[in-house]
Ligand code: SF4
């Protein structure tokens with residue numbers, strides 16, 4: 001059940017949602033991306049906020065259909081910046097966001113197509129100099145340029161954060177599900193094209209991309225007489241024990257800790 | 270009850286009083302006649318004029334609706350036949366009411382015409398007068414029966430103004446009878462020569478005026494007699510002219526939903542407000558006589574879900590005219606728990622929304638989503654009203670414009686869009702269940718006698734058993750068949766009933782394009798929903814096929830001597846008619862013939878054939894899942910129990926799923942294909958009677974059928 005935020009300061013509040021063209025996991029058909037749709041849902045459930053949808057990417061029929069999926073949720077239009085398929089969309093998005101100057105930018109955690117690295121929000125935050133928050137589950141209130149939000153943590157935990165606006169927040173499957181997309185509004189909604197030259201992602205052009213192979217999951221064999229224990233073992237998620245919570249540390253100390261960890265895990269050698 | 274007796278009593282006692290005072294004569298017979306002769310034309314023509322004004326106003330209400338192409342003259346010409354044949358075919362299921370109606374309505378129409386001639390225009394011809402006496406007598410006798418039915422009316426009948434109708438009928442017939450007596454000189458001399466004779470004349474005029482008020486004025490100003498006026502025109506201008514029989518016979522079934530024109534961006538997507546219905550749909554709602562036959566057969570109503578088809582139609586009438594439902598005098602929409610949705614809380618207007626965005630207007634959304642589209646109401650309605658069309662029209666708006674398909678609806682529609690099946694399964698896995706069966710694929714052989722349409726039951730483990738059984742039967746009869754395999758998509762049935770016309774048409778068009786690549790004589794399917802959609806609804810989109818239900822096909826194979834069954838050794842068996850096979854497609858016989866061929870004597874349930882009760886699985890009802898007091902499949906299982914059967918034969922994957930879902934069921938659920946497969950006997954070697962594969966000559970016909 002989406003919670004409406006009552007304490008918005010009138011209609012002046014503007015939210016931009018970055019939406020991408022999704023891809024159905026089984027049939028690979030273009031669709032509204034699940035996380036992005038949840039971001040739109042969250043924006044629409046903010047009372048009186050003016051919601052603007054922005055998309056940067058390819059411009060073909062399949063992607064138009066998919067973008068209309070967002071329009072069907074009751075948004076009147078999507079601003080579409082056409083970009084070549086091998087372009088880096090960050091410059092285009094930075095440009096339009098700087099221009100539109102929304103107080104809050106919402107987007108899905110990662111795209112369902114392309115690189116799907118989930119880095120776009122961070123790169124945008126970096127180039128705009130805004131705060132970035134990941135895994136938003138709920139926006140509780142927005143008052144005097146500060147948003148109180150709930151961030152989703154693994155296993156249903158929630159953390160309340162106060163974020164100074166403007167900010168970029170990402171939304172994943174712990175946010176409320178997107179509302180149904182209706183045919184009528186989807187057909188009527190407008191796609192407005194904005195031009196911005198594609199900046200080709202040179203690095204990406206050198207990559208070789210192939211479909212992921214499903215790997216068998218190694219099962220932990222639990223020798224136990226009790227069915228309950230065996231079930232628990234089979235259903236248990238990998239326990240992220242042995243972590244370390246760092247708070248009130250300097251950036252250098254933080255970086256040091258991360259560096260050590262990456263070395264321990266063998267990521268860096 | 271009380272009011273009724275006293276009103277009747279009033280007429281009689283007034284007459285008696287007048288007769289008693291008779292002897293104190295002053296006025297002459299002539300004076301009375303003159304008085305009546307002056308009064309009656311005034312009364313008759315005033316009533317006619319008022320009726321005409323009312324008729325124009327009523328027609329204006331209907332014309333608020335959207336255009337609908339009908340041939341007006343042809344319709345009017347066909348109206349008497351539609352009334353006498355088609356309507357009486359429905360009414361005639363209850364002989365008593367049918368005869369009552371013939372006497373009353375026939376008497377009234379004749380009396381009205383003759384009365385205008387005799388008393389209105391003063392053509393005091395004794396022959397006409399005599400006929401008028403006859404007509405009014407017939408009407409009076411009829412109205413006695415109407416009155417008798419109203420003595421202890423069943424719950425399905427509306428009360429309120431309908432309770433006064435028999436009295437009004439009597440007033441009219443009796444009044445007309447009495448004022449006609451002088452015309453034929455059949456009046457005892459003494460009667461009209463008393464001091465009370467002027468009083469008598471006044472009383473008579475009063476009685477006639479009451480009758481005229483109800484019968485003429487009330488007919489067009491919204492009284493109970495409105496049903497005759499609107500009903501006659503509805504018969505003439507019905508939106509589905511093809512559902513009526515013609516002199517050449519045939520016709521009589523028109524069950525496919527009408528397609529929305531999605532290319533016309535100005536056309537509304539479904540019905541948001543009463544004025545979005547077509548004018549003849551509005552006319553149809555106005556024709557409702559509130560007989561409640563639809564209410565009596567509606568499974569959703571019986572289950573206590575918030576839907577009463579009769580109330581829904583009345584809600585539409587309220588909306589069309591504007592106002593609240595406070596005047597409704599029948600059973601309300603039930604709702605969970607006791608009581609029902611109280612009347613008077615809902616109101617609407619011709620250009621206001623039917624379902625409120627927030628709060629209440631005319632109808633609550635869960636009323637529309639309770640319907641299983643079983644068509645029992647349409648089948649029973651003597652006024653030929655199309656409830657299912659109206660319900661789906663309103664659902665279309667909720668889904669296509671508001672995106673408000675309840676419960677699992679949105680998920681199912683998303684799955685249909687993304688994976689072409691409601692469960693969201695990988696479309697490539699549609700044939701996984703048949704991995705060991707080596708089914709021939711259309712893509713490989715291109716041309717075949719029988720295209721076996723699997724339906725979405727291919728993803729359901731219960732239905733896979735039925736499909737395997739059917740394939741065993743087809744192989745035993747050496748039928749030349751093939752399947753589409755992964756190329757098959759959902760037929761679009763559920764999407765359409767949930768109001769998502771866009772997804773339906775998208776699925777339908779792609780299926781039609783796939784089918785167009787291949788040659789086949791006929792499609793056979795074990796899913797009546799696919800059967801209905803492929804056979805009755807794809808035509809409008811350009812796909813014309815010869816479709817057969819597997820029971821029909823098995824019956825044909827058996828008749829052709831291509832199947833041999835071992836005699837039945839099990840217990841008592843009953844058969845459940847699937848709505849989409851029976852009422853939608855008129856196939857009641859073939860499944861019973863197959864059961865007979867299996868040596869089974871069917872123990873019929875009380876509700877069977879065209880009056881079969883829905884299993885609760887149609888129209889997306891299990892998806893929208895509107896709560897009620899009880900579940901529809903439980904009620905159906907109870908019907909099965911009452912028939913004494915230990916096994917129920919079904920012919921639909923939905924019915925099988927719904928009935929098997931009943932907890933503590935008293936009967937086993939088996940598909941006809943399973944029963945047939947179990948009873949198969951290898952035919953003795955050398956018996957080749959029609960058993961071999963059809964020669965190439967047959968496939969030539971395939972080409973003819975396809976082009
Ligand atoms: S809709 Fe038809 S069946 Fe139902 S009450 Fe009206 S006339 Fe009778």
Ligand code: SF4
Pocket residue numbers: 563566567568569570576578639640641642643644645646647656657883
């Ligand atoms: S179609 Fe069936 S469920 Fe729907 S209103 Fe008619 S009788 Fe009731």
